[in-house]
């Protein structure tokens with residue numbers, strides 16, 4: 582067997598996204614990878630990947646993928662409720678496993694999954710895709726430079742249309758049994774991970790949660806105030822406001838602001854800026870996408886010119902960041918290395934999500 586052979590479980594938006602990205606990586610000659618089998622109870626969705634993205638074959642069950650000795654790697658991209666059983670079966674079959682976030686509908690289940698993954702000694706990864714965002718890697722680099730002074734304030738306002746129409750025309754996200762909750766677990770688990778990634782441990786100080794009037798157990802407003810200690814133990818305040826509204830015309834994006842004594846950063850765009858920066862007594866500067874992308878590819882360790890050219894040419898409004906994510910997952914498989922963010926990091930995010938729901942529902 583040559584190359585990486587992938588089995589895909591779940592052919593919705595994220596199944597399509599990863600199929601597209603894996604094909605792009607293969608077509609560009611960066612990695613020898615092919616999605617050979619796809620399973621989705623929605624036959625039309627699976628067939629569409631076979632017809633349009635070069636996936637070899639639709640199969641009638643996920644077990645057909647786990648039992649296939651020619652498949653070494655499995656992507657799990659189903660609604661959240663089904664992740665645990667599928668991940669555990671794939672790991673037990675010795676497959677490398679990439680699972681979309683959230684790992685599961687609750688913290689206990691996420692921990693069980695991580696334990697099974699640990700036992701299996703495979704390459705594993707979780708779709709906390711913000712860690713590959715050029716915007717955020719650029720910002721990470723900035724806040725780790727010396728001479729930016731005392732940390733003061735960090736905030737994210739993450740607002741998105743209730744994901745049951747437009748790009749996310751699904752019903753499972755407003756069914757608590759399948760999603761585990763609303764905007765916090767389903768969407769802002771990304772933000773929770775971002776807090777920890779940028780600033781280390783976070784201590785919750787205050788939580789406010791409001792629920793959608795029509796959908797039982799689906800939070801549509803979550804506000805968190807936390808204490809962060811990013812540098813020399815000096816505390817700064819971190820605020821997350823996570824909102825599901827009903828405006829399909831508004832792009833799903835984050836407003837992010839960071840203030841240190843000698844550094845101000847703000848952006849409204851998750852993936853490719855522009856970023857507004859003021860450093861020390863300098864003027865306000867707008868950093869545009871080419872500089873952001875070039876700097877962040879270097880931060881991510883992409884120095885080879887062929888690989889850089891490929892990633893410089895991608896569309897970061899659509900599949901670009903997911904292609905970076907998949908590239909690093911495949912690289913870990915080829916190099917028999919460790920991929921990050923893995924299940925350990927995802928479990929930490931789940932712990933915080935769990936604590937936030939517990940605190941907010943007191």
Ligand SMILES: NC(=O)c1ccc[n+]([C@@H]2O[C@H](COP(=O)([O-])OP(=O)(O)OC[C@H]3O[C@@H](n4cnc5c(N)ncnc54)[C@H](O)[C@@H]3O)[C@@H](O)[C@H]2O)c1
Nearest residue numbers: 591592593594595621623658659660661663681682708751
């Ligand atoms: N990382 C990100 O940026 C990001 C973005 C969106 C969604 N997600 C996550 O990806 C996962 C999938 O989300 P989506 O937007 O693709 O949802 P989706 O509804 O578009 O697709 C899910 C697909 O899974 C199929 N499915 C349901 N049960 C299944 C089963 N038991 N076995 C196989 N397939 C099954 C459905 O028929 C559907 O086609 C979710 O966990 C979601 O939270 C991650």
